[in-house]
Amino acid sequence: xxEIEKKLQFRNIKPTSxxxxxxxxxxxxxxxxxxxxxEQEFDNVDRSTIFRTLKTFQTKYLIHSVDDGTGAVKxxxxxxxxxxxxxxxxxxxxxxKCGQTFCFKEVPVxxxxxxEDFSFESANFVVKGICSTCK
Amino acid sequence: xxEIEKKLQFRNIKPTSxxxxxxxxxxxxxxxxxxxxxEQEFDNVDRSTIFRTLKTFQTKYLIHSVDDGTGAVKxxxxxxxxxxxxxxxxxxxxxxKCGQTFCFKEVPVxxxxxxEDFSFESANFVVKGICSTCK
DNA sequence: TAACTAATTGCAATACTGTTGCACTAGCTT
DNA sequence: AAGCTAGTGCAACAGTATTGCAATTAGTTA
Ligand SMILES: [Mn+2]
Ligand SMILES: [Mn+2]
Ligand SMILES: [Zn+2]
Ligand SMILES: [Zn+2]
Numbered sequence: 126x127x128e129i130e131k132k133l134q135f136r137n138i139k140p141t142s143x144x145x146x147x148x149x150x151x152x153x154x155x156x157x158x159x160x161x162x163x164e165q166e167f168d169n170v171d172r173s174t175i176f177r178t179l180k181t182f183q184t185k186y187l188i189h190s191v192d193d194g195t196g197a198v199k200x201x202x203x204x205x206x207x208x209x210x211x212x213x214x215x216x217x218x219x220x221x222k223c224g225q226t227f228c229f230k231e232v233p234v235x236x237x238x239x240x241e242d243f244s245f246e247s248a249n250f251v252v253k254g255i256c257s258t259c260k
Numbered sequence: 261x262x263e264i265e266k267k268l269q270f271r272n273i274k275p276t277s278x279x280x281x282x283x284x285x286x287x288x289x290x291x292x293x294x295x296x297x298x299e300q301e302f303d304n305v306d307r308s309t310i311f312r313t314l315k316t317f318q319t320k321y322l323i324h325s326v327d328d329g330t331g332a333v334k335x336x337x338x339x340x341x342x343x344x345x346x347x348x349x350x351x352x353x354x355x356x357k358c359g360q361t362f363c364f365k366e367v368p369v370x371x372x373x374x375x376e377d378f379s380f381e382s383a384n385f386v387v388k389g390i391c392s393t394c395k
Numbered sequence: 396t397a398a399c400t401a402a403t404t405g406c407a408a409t410a411c412t413g414t415t416g417c418a419c420t421a422g423c424t425t
Numbered sequence: 426a427a428g429c430t431a432g433t434g435c436a437a438c439a440g441t442a443t444t445g446c447a448a449t450t451a452g453t454t455a
Contacts, residue, residue: 176413
């Protein structure tokens with residue numbers, strides 16, 4: 126338990142009870158999940174509180190977000206040493222069957238050759254298909 | 261002018277005046293643009309009509325869509341021989357400065373090696389940076 | 396041509412996600 | 426204890442996408 130508090134403190138986030146709860150949900154899921162999904166995990170927690178918690182987490186590089194095209198942004202825990210820079214970019218996978226979104230942290234985003242004078246700053250690469258469970 | 265009508269008919273789309281107008285806007289822009297941007301090009305055209313026009317176009321592979329993370333889906337013309345299959349997938353580029361979204365039709369989406377038992381069906385690859393104009 | 400039919404369009408209402416203002420509270424500091 | 430600050434809850438709002446339904450148009454048949 127202290128474990129989680131340390132993780133937050135390491136990222137300069139005051140470990141309030143709400144934040145610990147949200148963190149635990151993200152930890153438990155081990156996937157990228159939406160604000161709505163997090164909300165469903167609780168009985169009486171306000172959406173905007175979760176929303177602001179996620180913003181805080183993201184600013185401090187505790188989590189990153191993915192837009193998988195389903196309409197809702199999804200969030201997942203970063204690795205301990207993540208700074209959400211180019212090196213930390215990885216491929217995400219949306220299962221067309223179950224709708225779950227996976228972090229493929231071991232699959233880096235390939236950097237394609239761009240036309241002259243277009244610079245690369247970041248990227249969102251979402252692969253869609255069928256996941257191993259739904260196969 | 262007949263030119264455009266033929267393009268629509270070739271895709272089995274009845275070339276109504278609304279549809280010709282929407283097509284012409286997409287043609288003129290030569291970029292991926294949102295429903296809202298298309299709406300702005302006209303004085304008195306209903307949003308839902310444009311919306312349904314785009315759905316029709318997309319179903320018939322006349323256009324494809326990109327979710328670039330800006331909140332609004334963007335649409336761009338397909339090539340004549342496009343069937344929106346794996347071969348037709350290409351990289352899109354969102355300029356962080358001007359917000360415009362470009363189709364890089366000559367840059368195919370790289371297919372990364374996925375973990376065991378995850379299948380590839382399609383992908384959305386959006387690169388973000390500064391475009392050649394904003395540079 | 397008149398009547399009939401199906402597709403298209405316009406208008407209004409709604410859903411869904413994300414975002415903000417503001418008041419209240421809990422916890423820390425002096 | 427009083428004051429200060431970050432965090433929280435509630436409600437309202439914004440932006441985009443989507444739908445129901447009635448009105449219109451285009452095409453077809455008698
Ligand atoms: Mn991830
Ligand atoms: Mn494109
Ligand atoms: Zn699945
Ligand atoms: Zn630009």
